[in-house]
Each structure stands twice: as structure tokens, then as C-alpha cells.
Amino acid sequence: MTMRTYSRADLVGPLPGLHFIDGRWVGSGDGRTFETIDPSTEAVLASVARGGVREMDVAVNAAHREQHGDWRNFSPAQRGQLIFKLADLIEAEAERFALFETLDVGKPVKESLGDLRGVCATLRYNAGAADKMEGSTIPLGRDFVDFTMLEPVGVTAHIVPWNYPLGMVARSVAPALAAGCTVVIKPAEQSPLTALAFAELCQRAGFPDGVVNVVAGFGEDAGAALVSHPLVRGITFTGSVETGRKIYSGAAQGLKPVVLELGGKNPMIVMEDADLERAAFDALDGAFGNSGQVCSSSSRLLLHRSIQEEFLARLAERAAKLTVGKGLDNCDLGPLVSSEQYAKVRSYIDAGGKSGAKLRLGGGRPRGLDVGYFVEPTIFEGVDPTSALAREEIFGPVAVALSFGTDAEALAIANGLGFGLVAGVYSRDISRALTFARDLEAGSVWINGWFIGGVQAPTGGIKESGVGRERGLPGIRNYLNIKNIGIRL
Ligand code: NAI
Ligand code: MG
Numbered sequence: 001m002t003m004r005t006y007s008r009a010d011l012v013g014p015l016p017g018l019h020f021i022d023g024r025w026v027g028s029g030d031g032r033t034f035e036t037i038d039p040s041t042e043a044v045l046a047s048v049a050r051g052g053v054r055e056m057d058v059a060v061n062a063a064h065r066e067q068h069g070d071w072r073n074f075s076p077a078q079r080g081q082l083i084f085k086l087a088d089l090i091e092a093e094a095e096r097f098a099l100f101e102t103l104d105v106g107k108p109v110k111e112s113l114g115d116l117r118g119v120c121a122t123l124r125y126n127a128g129a130a131d132k133m134e135g136s137t138i139p140l141g142r143d144f145v146d147f148t149m150l151e152p153v154g155v156t157a158h159i160v161p162w163n164y165p166l167g168m169v170a171r172s173v174a175p176a177l178a179a180g181c182t183v184v185i186k187p188a189e190q191s192p193l194t195a196l197a198f199a200e201l202c203q204r205a206g207f208p209d210g211v212v213n214v215v216a217g218f219g220e221d222a223g224a225a226l227v228s229h230p231l232v233r234g235i236t237f238t239g240s241v242e243t244g245r246k247i248y249s250g251a252a253q254g255l256k257p258v259v260l261e262l263g264g265k266n267p268m269i270v271m272e273d274a275d276l277e278r279a280a281f282d283a284l285d286g287a288f289g290n291s292g293q294v295c296s297s298s299s300r301l302l303l304h305r306s307i308q309e310e311f312l313a314r315l316a317e318r319a320a321k322l323t324v325g326k327g328l329d330n331c332d333l334g335p336l337v338s339s340e341q342y343a344k345v346r347s348y349i350d351a352g353g354k355s356g357a358k359l360r361l362g363g364g365r366p367r368g369l370d371v372g373y374f375v376e377p378t379i380f381e382g383v384d385p386t387s388a389l390a391r392e393e394i395f396g397p398v399a400v401a402l403s404f405g406t407d408a409e410a411l412a413i414a415n416g417l418g419f420g421l422v423a424g425v426y427s428r429d430i431s432r433a434l435t436f437a438r439d440l441e442a443g444s445v446w447i448n449g450w451f452i453g454g455v456q457a458p459t460g461g462i463k464e465s466g467v468g469r470e471r472g473l474p475g476i477r478n479y480l481n482i483k484n485i486g487i488r489l
Contacts, residue, residue, distance in 0.1 A: 003108075003109075003110055003330035004109075004330060005328060005329050005330050006099060006102070006109050006328040006329075006330070007328060008103075008328075010095075010099060011096070011099050011100075011103075012096050013096065015045065015046040015100070015103075015193055016046075016048075016192075016193055016196035016197050016200075017033075017046050017047055017048050017049065017196075018048075018049050018196070019049050019051055019055055019059070019196075019213075019214060019215045019216055020196055020199035020200060020212075020213060020214045021055065021058055021059045021062060021213045021214075021215065022058070022059070022062035022209050022210045022213065023203055023208075023209025023210065024209075025200075026049075026055075026058075027049045028049045028050055028051055028052065028054075028055055029054045029055065030052075030054075032049070032050040032052070033047045033048060033049055033050050034047070034048055034050045034189060034216075034217070034218070035047055035048070036048055036104055036189075036190065036191070036192060036193065037190075037338065037339075038103050038104070038106070039105065039106035039334075039335040039336060039337055039338060039372060039373045040103075040106050040325075040326035040327055040328070040334065040335050040372045041326070041371060041372060042339075042371050042372060042373070045103055045104065045193075046193070048192050048193075048196075048216050049216055049217075050216065050217045050218065050221075050222075051186075051215035051216055051217035051221075051222040052217060052221040052222055052225060053221070053225040055215045055217070055222070056184070056215055056222060056225040056226050056229060057225070057229065059184045059213040059214075059215050060155055060184055060213075060226070060229045060231050060232060061231065062209070062210035062213055063155040063182035063183065063184050063210055063211070063213055063231075064154075064155050064182070064231045065210055066182050066208055066209070066210035066211050067152070067154050067155055067181070067182045069208070069210075070208045071180070071182060071207075071208050071210075071211050072180070074180070075131070076130045076131035076133070076178075076180070077130065077131040079130045079131075079177060079178060079180060080127040080128060080129075080130035080131055080178065081127070082127075082177075082205050082206050082207055083123050083124075083126060083127035083130065083174060083177055083178060083205075084123070084124060084127040084128075085205040085206060086123055086201060086202060086205040086207075087119075087120045087123035087124050087127065089201045089204055089205055090116065090119060090120055090123070090198070090201060091116075091120050093201070094113060094116040094117075094120075095113070096197070097112075097116055097119075097166060097194050097197060097198075098112035098113045098115075098116050099112070099328075100193040100194045100197060101115065101116075101165060101166060101191070101193070101194050102327035102328060102334070103193070103327070103328075104162075104165065104190070104191045104192070104193045104194070105162055105163070105165060105190065105191050105327075105334075105337045106291075106326075106327045106334035106335040106336070106337060106372075106373070107290060107291075107327050107334045108327050108329075108330045108331055108332065108333070108334050109327060109328060109330050110330055111289075111290060111334075112327070115164055115166065115167045116166070118164075118167050118170075118455075119166050119167055119169075119170040121454065121455050122167075122170040122171060122174050122455045122471075123170055123174045125174075125455040125456065126174035126175045126177070126178040126455075126475075126476065127174075127178065129175075129178055129473060129476055130178040130179075133150055133178075133179070133473070133476055133477070133480060134150075135147055135148035135149050135150050135482070136148050138484070140486070142489075143488060143489050144486060144487060144488055144489065145486075145487040145489065146484065146485065146486045146487065147484075147485050148482050148483065148484050148485070149482075149483045149485060150179075150480040150481070150482060150483075151180075151480065151481050151483055152179050152180035152181040152479060152480065152481075153179070153181055153233045153234045153257070153479055153480065153481050154181060154182075154231075154232075154233035154234070155181070155182050155183075155184065155231050155232050155233055155234075156172075156176045156181045156182070156183050156184070156232070156233065156234040156235070156236065156479060157183075157184055157186070157226045157227065157229075157232045157234070157235045157236070158172045158173055158176070158183055158184070158185045158186070158236050159186045159219075159223050159226065159227070159235070159236070159237045159238075159239070159247065160172075160185065160186070160187055160188060160195070160237075160238060160239075161188050161238050161239045162188035162190040162191040162337050162338075163290060163293040163294060163295070163337070163395075164290075165187060165188065165191035165192075165193075165194050165195060166194040166195065166198060168238050169185055169187070169194070169195050169198060171238075171470055171471065171475070172236040172238075172259070172470060172475075172478075173185065173212070175470075175475040175476040175478065175479055176234075176236075176478075176479045177207070177211070177212070178476055178479075179476050179478075179479035179480045180479075181234070181479045182210065182211045182212070182213075183211070183212050183213065184213045184214075184215065184226060184232070185199070185212070185213065185214045185215070186214075186215055186216075186217065186219075186222050186223050186226050187214065187216060188239075189216075189217065189218045189219070190337050190338050191337070192214075192216040195214050195216075196214050196216065198212075198214070199212050199213065199214040219243060223247075224246075224250065227247050227250040227251060227254075227256075228250050228253070228254065230254065232254070232256060233256060233257075234256060234257050234258075234259075234478070234479060235247060235251050235256055235257070235258045235259070236258070236259040236470075236478065237258065237259070237260050237261070238260075238261040238262075238295070239261075239262065239263075240262065240263065241262045241263065241418075241464050241465075244260045244262040244466070247260065248260060248467070257478075258467055258468065259460075259466075259467065259468035259469075259470060259478050260466045260467040260468065261295065261421075261459075261460055261461065261465075261466045261470065262295075262421075262461060262464060262465050262466045263295040263393050263395075263419070263421065263461075263465065264295055264296065264299070264393065264419040264420070264421030264422055264442075264461060264465050265299050265300055265390075265391065265392065265393050265417055265419045266296060266297060266298060266299050266300065266419075266421055266422040266423060266424070266442070267300045267301075267302050267410075267413070267414040267423050267424070267440075268282070268283060268286060268298040268300065268301050268302065268423075268424045268425075268426070268450065269302045269404075269410050269414060269423070269424065269425045269426065269436065270301065270302065270303050270304060270307065270311055270426045271304050271307075271407075271410075271425070271426060271427040271429075271432065272304040272306045272307050273427050273428045273429055273432075274304075274307070274426035274427055274428065274448075275426065275428065275448065276307060276310055276311050276314060277314065278426070278448065278449075279311060279426040280311055280314035280315045280318065281318070282298070282426075282449060282450040282451075283298050283301055283311075283315050283399065283450070284315060284318045284319060284322075285450065285451065286298030286450040286451065287299070287301070287397070287398070287399035288319060288322060288332075288333060288377050288397045288399070289451075291333050291334055291335070291336055291375070291396065291397045292345075292394065292395060292396045292397040292398060293336065293337060293341070293395050293396065294395075295421060296421060296422045296444075296451065296459075298399075298424065298450055299393065299394065299400065300390060300400055300402060300413075300414075301315075301399060301400065301401040301402065302402050302403075302404055302410050302413055302414060303401055303402070303403050303404070304403070304404060304405070304410075305403045305404065305405050308381070308401070308403050312360060312379065312381055312401060315379065315399065316360055316361045316379055319361055319362070319377040319379060319399070320361060320377075322377050324366040324369065324374055324376065324377070325366075325369065325374075326372065333377065333397060335372045335373040335374045335375075336373040336374075336375060336396060337373070338373065339373060341373065341395065341396070342373035342375070344394075344395070344396070345375055345394055345395065345396030345397075345398065346375070348388065348389060348392070348394045348396070348398060349363050349375070349378055349396075349398060351388055351389070352380050352383075352387070352388075352389045352398075352400075355383075355384060355387045355388070355389060356382075356384060356387075357380040357381065357382055357383040357384065357387065357389055357400075358380065358381050358382045359378070359379075359380060360379040360380065360381045360401075361376075361377060361378060361379040362375075362376035362377050362378035362379065362397075363376065363378045364376050375396055375397055375398075376397070377397045377399075378396075378397060378398045378399065379398075379399045379401065380398065380399070380400050380401065381401040382401070382403070383400050383401060383402050385402055385413050385416065390402055391417055393419070407432070407435075407436070410436075411436065411439055411440070414440055414441075415439075415440065415441045418463055418464040419461070419463060419464055419465045420441045420442045420443060420461050420462035420463035420464070420465045421442060421443055421444070421460075421461040421465035421466070422442055422443070422444045422445070422446065423436075423440040423441075423442035423444075423445050423446075424445065424446040424447070424449075424450055425437070425440070425445070425446075425447055425448075426447075426448055427447075427448075430447075433447045433448070434447075441462060441463060442461070442462065442465075443459065443460045443461045443462050443465065443466070443469070444457075444459055453471070454471075455471050455472070456471070456472055457471060457472055458470070458471050458472040458474045458475065459471050
């Protein structure tokens with residue numbers, strides 16, 4: 001199937017460049033801005049207001065006022081209706097949003113459009129659940145009535161990364177709104193455009209001004225100011241382990257609850273009795289989808305020695321056919337998001353070559369792409385489990401294959417890292433697969449499939465991969481406090 005290609009001329013309207021605070025577009029008090037780059041061309045895409053302590057304070061105060069103002073009077077069903085309306089508005093403008101996303105982070109338009117469908121599904125799931133979050137009655141005996149009420153936690157902070165810019169906004173903001181909270185969003189400095197456009201659509205959908213605010217800027221100033229603001233009552237963050245630790249420390253000072261999703265190094269275990277065709281197909285998407293910039297990517301391929309060669313031959317044959325190019329050209333893979341990310345991925349590939357691992361495919365720059373942060377789909381095999389390639393999150397289109405002989409060996413390698421986000425196992429023996437599911441240290445285990453789930457299924461990590469769960473009904477409970485009411489008769 002040939003995909004349609006796009007150009008800048010397909011963009012309708014201007015690129016957003018200001019904060020959206022209390023229902024208005026505003027610049028920073030000191031006039032500071034930063035540039036967002038098109039990673040396909042390395043050219044400046046837009047100049048965007050750079051927020052700091054002052055802008056965050058205005059945004060959080062607007063949210064706080066609204067938390068105790070008009071917004072409180074919307075019933076859960078009415079909140080749901082607004083979120084449904086928002087989904088309709090975004091769906092109607094999916095192409096505009098997708099082009100923003102593609103220009104900002106480089107992903108192919110077809111992927112951006114897929115992400116937008118996910119955003120709408122997330123909004124609608126949470127919209128429908130808004131009036132279905134129930135408390136309980138507690139049996140204290142004949143002389144008492146005791147029940148719980150669920151209340152919004154208050155102003156919530158949403159610090160999001162750049163790999164799925166609007167998808168990550170929707171994942172935490174939709175349940176927060178369903179729960180009746182107000183929100184302040186700090187998009188990643190690499191990808192502010194869709195979050196800003198989203199905030200304006202919230203206003204058009206009918207959310208009162210101040211319920212949804214977006215302050216663009218960098219982590220160390222805008223992000224840190226949001227975490228430490230005394231009126232913020234809950235923090236949700238997706239990003240690196242290192243930044244997650246900082247946010248957790250900051251939250252501890254204010255005794256604020258957090259949800260942290262911090263990435264992984266996810267083992268895909270392929271047993272000798274697996275459906276190799278399916279496993280190789282899934283590994284292609286699992287390792288190279290979104291150019292590998294996915295927290296739940298299949299970033300460690302653990303292959304039974306007896307099928308390793310056949311599996312890698314199938315994977316390499318497919319990966320060699322992947323097309324790489326500008327997001328607007330709708331190839332299979334776009335560039336990496338930034339020069340920093342490019343340098344990081346390049347350094348892993350270069351170190352991998354020296355570590356004794358065998359380069360099976362790629363490793364260089366795709367031919368004909370001299371500007372832009374492009375990396376060829378790359379496969380390393382025979383990787384030493386103690387090397388950086390095998391232990392660290394690369395976040396690029398680099399498949400890393402290790403081998404094992406026994407189930408116990410596979411499990412030991414899989415569980416041998418600090419991460420615990422996702423693990424997967426491919427086997428036709430369901431009892432064997434379920435034994436792995438029991439023993440794997442991960443927040444999610446996938447059997448005979450990869451990227452299984454959706455907005456209904458809770459996701460999150462154990463160990464250093466994070467704290468708390470998002471999606472599903474647990475995703476909404478993050479934004480509700482339980483109040484217990486006890487009555488003596
Ligand atoms: P990061 O964790 O530093 O950035 C994520 C978000 O946190 C951005 O909005 C950033 O502005 C904000 N932030 C940074 N420092 C902050 C602070 N001190 N206080 C408050 N907010 C702060 O991730 P970065 O530097 O963009 O990427 C580094 C690596 O992190 C990647 O190579 C990848 O391995 C991993 N990563 C994982 C993601 C995931 O989905 N779990 C998403 C993005 C990155
Ligand atoms: Mg960073």
C-alpha cells in the first residue's frame with residue numbers, strides 16, 4: 001500500500017507558540033522563548049514561550065481557583081459529556097494535530113494519525129467512566145452506617161515526554177478530568193505543539209477557563225516549579241528514571257502522591273516451541289516502531305539458542321525492508337526526536353560494535369539522508385548480558401539479541417535488571433508461558449503478542465520502572481481521594 005505524503009502546505013492555521021493559561025494565550029513575563037526543531041530537517045519549526053516559576057504560579061492558581069469554583073458544580077456525567085465533546089473536536093481535527101506531532105517529533109504521519117485515534121479512545125473511555133466511579137459501604141455493625149465518598153484530589157500536575165506527546169497528555173489528563181480535578185500540563189521541550197492546541201480545544205469543548213492549563217518550557221525550571229508548587233496535590237510523570245527520581249524527591253517534600261512511568265529494558269523471550277513467524281513480526285514493530293522510542297519496546301530479544309538463527313534471519317529480512325525518511329513522507333521510520341537522542345543512540349551503537357556483539361544489520365545513517373536525526377534499523381546479536389547494550393534503555397531503532405539455553409537461564413537474564421515495565425514470552429505451551437508470567441518481574445506480561453492492551457488495561461512498572469498504574473479504572477482512581485464518613489445511629 002502506498003501512503004500519502006504531506007508537506008508544510010497541508011498545515012491549516014498557525015503553529016501554537018504561547019502558553020495556554022486560564023483560557024488565554026499568553027507569553028512569558030520575561031519574554032523568554034525557546035525553539036522547537038523539526039528533527040527531519042534540523043530546522044527551527046517554531047519559537048515557543050518558555051515558562052518558569054512565574055507562569056507556573058499563575059497557571060496553578062487558576063487551576064486552584066477553578067477547583068473550588070465553577071468546575072466543582074459539574075456533575076460526573078456532565079464532566080463525561082465535556083470529555084466526549086473534546087474527543088469529537090480532536091477527531092474532527094485529527095490531521096492538523098497529526099501534522100503538528102509529525103513536524104515536532106518526526107514520526108511518520110500514519111503513526112501520528114494512529115496516535116490520535118488512541119487519544120480519542122482514551123478520552124472516550126474516561127468520559128464514559130466519569131459517572132461510574134463508586135464508593136462503598138463498610139459493615140461496622142448495627143449501630144453504625146459507614147460509607148466512602150470519592151473526591152477529586154485537586155490541582156494535578158502532568159509532566160509528559162516527547163515520544164507520544166499528545167498520547168501521554170491524554171493518558172493522564174483524561175482520567176484527571178473525569179475525576180473532577182483541574183490540570184496543569186508541562187509538555188516536553190522537544191514537543192510542545194499538540195498539548196497547546198489541545199488546551200484550546202478544551203475551552204471550545206466547554207471546560208471552564210482554568211480547568212486545563214498548559215505551560216511550555218524546560219524540565220529544570222518549568223517542570224521543577226510545577227512539582228514544588230504548594231497548591232499542586234498530585235503529580236503524574238512519564239520519562240527517564242533519573243528525572244523520575246528528582247520528581248519523586250520533590251514530591252516527597254510536599255507529601256504529594258505521584259504516578260511515575262519510567263521506561264524499561266523489556267525482555268521478549270522466544271522459546272524453541274514458539275510461532276517464530278509471529279514472534280519475528282512482533283519484534284519488528286516492538287523494536288523499530290516509533291524508531292524504538294517507546295517505553296514498552298521489545299528492547300531485549302532473549303532467544304532460545306536452537307531458534308536464534310532462524311528468528312534473526314526472519315527479523316533481519318523484514319527490518320532490511322523498512323523505509324526511513326521524513327515524517328511527512330510517511331516512511332516506516334522517522335528520525336529520532338532530537339540531537340541529544342541521536343547522540344545517545346549513536347553512542348550505544350558505537351560502543352556495541354566494540355563490545356564484541358555482532359552487528360547483524362544497519363548501524364549507520366540511511367543513504368541519502370544527510371540532515372535530520374536518522375539512524376538505520378539496527379540489529380545486534382550475540383550480545384553479552386553484562387554489556388550496556390543489554391542493560392540500558394537505548395530508546396532508538398536498535399534490536400538487541402541475547403541467547404539462552406534453559407527456562408531458568410532466560411528468567412534470570414530477564415529479571416536481572418533494575419527495570420520492571422514489560423516482559424513477554426512466546427511459546428505454544430501455555431502452561432510454560434504462564435509459569436513465566438508468574439515469575440517475570442514486570443508490571444505487564446504479554447504472551448504470544450506484543451503491545452497487547454489499550455486504554456482499558458492498566459499499565460505501569462515495578463522496581464525502577466515506576467510507581468502506580470495508569471489506564472483502566474485504576475488510572476482514574478489516581479485522581480480520587482477516598483473520604484470515609486462514619487455515622488453512629
Ligand atoms: P526526561 O525524563 O528528562 O524528560 C521527560 C519530561 O520531564 C520532560 O517534559 C522534561 O521537561 C521533564 N523534566 C526534566 N527534568 C525535570 C525536572 N527536574 N523536574 C520536572 N520535570 C522535568 O527525559 P529526556 O531527557 O527527554 O530523555 C532521556 C531518556 O529518558 C530517553 O533517552 C529515554 O531513555 C527516557 N525516556 C523514557 C520515556 C518513557 O516513555 N518512559 C519517555 C521519554 C524519555
Ligand atoms: Mg532530560
